[in-house]
Amino acid sequence: MARPRTVDREYILDVAEGVAAATGAAGLSFGAVAAAAGMSKASVQSAFGTRESLIEAMLDRWLAQETARFTAKAGESPSLKVRVLAHIANTSEESEVSMQRAATLLACLAGSDSQVGAVARWYTTRVGDLSVRNDEERRLRLAFLAAEGAFFMRYVVGYSMCTERWSDIFEDLTRMAGEPERKQDRQGRRKQL
Structure with missing residues (x-):
């Protein structure tokens, strides 16, 4: 008797x-x-059962690959600032093919509760609950949200953006997230620490 393939x-x-x-x-x-x-x-259906299971497996694999790249940049226990800077770098450096794949998977998830929780957990590990305690955390939150907005505009909505503009935006976001905290001096002027 032949073994099943x-x-x-x-x-x-x-x-x-x-x-x-x-x-x-x-x-x-x-x-x-x-x-x-x-x-x-x-054969394909026997491996995954449902289209949703196939999409879940694709998303799980993409999330694992992205998380590995992120961890290589940020380390094991990074601060919020390091997490946001690593996220901006990952988003900026990700290949067009990978970004389009991620956008397609997110589009497949629209209207499905199956993997929304996994994506929400991914966001939570990346930036917590988006609460802030000071101006630096507020700036980091804005930089993170702007990076995600740029991704959605370019890859989900299809907003035309050349590579130079994409790079310029992410250079601005890196500067914004990497700025040192500032304090006011006695005359009310802001000074860099």
């Missing part, structure tokens, strides 16, 4: 990412992935 989930995830990048969220189906992978639709 095993399905390589990582290979299917690679193919699914390619399908999603080429066709967008609407084109991501078991049939499309199976055709691109050169296997039966049943």
